[in-house]
Amino acid sequence: MTFTSVLRSEWIKVRSLPSLPAVLALLFVSTVGFSIVGAASLGRENAHKPGFDPLLMAFYGINFGQAAAICFGAACVAAGYRGQGERIWLVAVPRRGLQYAAALTVVAGSACVVGVLTGLTSFLCARPFLDSARLEFNDPAVWRAILGCGLYAALMALFAAGLAALFRSGALAMGLLVPLVLLLSFTLGDVGGGATSAEFLPDRAGRQVLLSHPAGALGPWTGLLVAALWAAAAVMAGWLVMHRRDL
Numbered sequence: 001m002t003f004t005s006v007l008r009s010e011w012i013k014v015r016s017l018p019s020l021p022a023v024l025a026l027l028f029v030s031t032v033g034f035s036i037v038g039a040a041s042l043g044r045e046n047a048h049k050p051g052f053d054p055l056l057m058a059f060y061g062i063n064f065g066q067a068a069a070i071c072f073g074a075a076c077v078a079a080g081y082r083g084q085g086e087r088i089w090l091v092a093v094p095r096r097g098l099q100y101a102a103a104l105t106v107v108a109g110s111a112c113v114v115g116v117l118t119g120l121t122s123f124l125c126a127r128p129f130l131d132s133a134r135l136e137f138n139d140p141a142v143w144r145a146i147l148g149c150g151l152y153a154a155l156m157a158l159f160a161a162g163l164a165a166l167f168r169s170g171a172l173a174m175g176l177l178v179p180l181v182l183l184l185s186f187t188l189g190d191v192g193g194g195a196t197s198a199e200f201l202p203d204r205a206g207r208q209v210l211l212s213h214p215a216g217a218l219g220p221w222t223g224l225l226v227a228a229l230w231a232a233a234a235v236m237a238g239w240l241v242m243h244r245r246d247l
Helices: 003-016 019-046 052-059 062-081 085-091 096-135 140-167 170-191 201-212 220-244
Strands: none
Touching: 003 019, 003 096, 019 052, 019 062, 019 096, 019 170, 052 096, 052 140, 052 201, 052 220, 062 096, 062 140, 062 170, 062 201, 085 170, 096 220, 140 170, 140 201, 140 220, 201 220
């Protein structure tokens, strides 16, 4: 089978399993919803405080929506391990690398498209609550953040997909990553005072692209690069284990 054919079959799988489109919808709804709530409740209150970043506040919901991106990536890959799923697709596509690459392409592409739409909607909905910050729609930083929102969602989904392939379990991948981005990063960076070390965690590094003026060692694109390296390491680990493991 050609890569295009395998890619089409992976896309059909994503569309045919109700849980996968639902998780993408949750990414959109949770990010936009929490961005509106954050901008409305915290935006005006903190607008005049030093260090306040209105652009980041417009994307406040990604702190919660990223969990949905993680679940999507893990669930897409884990779906192939249900029952005798792995044996079935190996009969249809004997080349493991071809199927894995197609699955990752669908994961990244779907998460990126939904992430960009989510970022655009979040900005448009949160902007009225941040009127004093004068966020201009034609500001290059705004469009960088909107695009970055999609790229960040794709990288977190890929990270989860790689771990799901590594462990052959979507639940285990989600069980590791969701606490990492929701608890460990917050504990090290905000509570523990380890801002420098926490800066290189995948979620914090990737979200640098959402800042108006990123501070610290990482800029917007270098931060995304660090997140991409985390995702690439997980994807490669998943591939190596998949390639060597006997069925």
